[in-house]
Amino acid sequence: MELNGYQKLCEELNKIYRIPEVEIKNIRNVFASVKQRKGDKFACEGDIPESIGFVVSGLYKYYYIDRNGDECIKHFTKENDFVASYASFIMRKPSLYYIEALEGSELLVIQYSDYIRGVESSTFWQNIARKYAEKMYIIKELREGSFLKETAQDRYVQFIKENPNLQGRINQKNIASYLGIAPESLSRIKSKLNLT
Template sequence: MESGAEILLKSIREICPDISDAEISQYASKLTFLELNKKDFFLQVGKVQKAIGFIANGLVRSSFVDNEGNEITVGFYSEGDYATHYPAFITQQPSKYSIQCLEPTTMVCLSYDDLHWIYQNLPSFEKYGRLVAEEILKRQQARIESFIFQTAEERYLDFIKHHSDLFNRISVSHLCSFLGIERQSLTRIRQKLAHQ
């Protein structure tokens, strides 16, 4: 089985095949590893995220608590994703979100300081960083637009289409929270789709 670092380095190579072996090995020397249990927090609301975490194995959920005390899920991140509240990470501001493990999770971490060292000393990684940041932005924009342009049913169908691998790994309450719908509405949507 591949180690967390091997999974990350393979992913970097797929995105930026031009990065040299020497650069990869310098990058790898900066990585640290974190083993988290189910329910452990990678990041808590109000804290400054000191490292970005690549998920080698496991599943995490990003959430916040609204003014009425409801916990709202804003994202699920699994193998191959980065766990981060990116705008807060790059500005080193306190996070507005918590990131909690839904399963035992292995993270490959790179500290904020080491990331900047890499950008200054290994310029090829700037392209990789830009492409990762663009992917994070596209996902955030898609989520915002799903609430503007899609019905609850369309958001549910979209989730099934793009995240079928997560379907049996997350609870119904977390899914409802992510989709912005009540449990009864989800039941109705599922019943309607079952009869089509």
């Protein structure tokens, strides 16, 4: 039997920190179901984010536009993970990047006021917030290290190893942008690895 969105959310939250019984009903009250189409934005550069989403189904890319007008992808988020311009959300400052649906997606969304109220009053939500911040910091540090120490081919092999279920869901242009290379360079890497 397939889990519904709230069951998936609770399952993922339980992996982070055991949900107290009192919080289960609260989760249903503060998370609202939202559907987005391919191309819809969850966050926009320059806007102060008002929510965090849990991805029930779908896929998102985080990107900014560089000074040459090129799109630079910094992250992807898929099912059973959270989507947010988190630093901007917490600091109440404009987002530095966009978050866009790469396919039709279903989310469970919590608004800033509900999130802050939970964090200020509940050990459970304090632990969830801390663990999420730690996770995002680790992802950022590992990504920065990979750009400083690894080749583009190494980064591609690692990306494929860590994201086998994203094959066919992300086009070559977006993967190349995430790796910090041109699509032609990615084609050469795939050819060298006999992956074309």
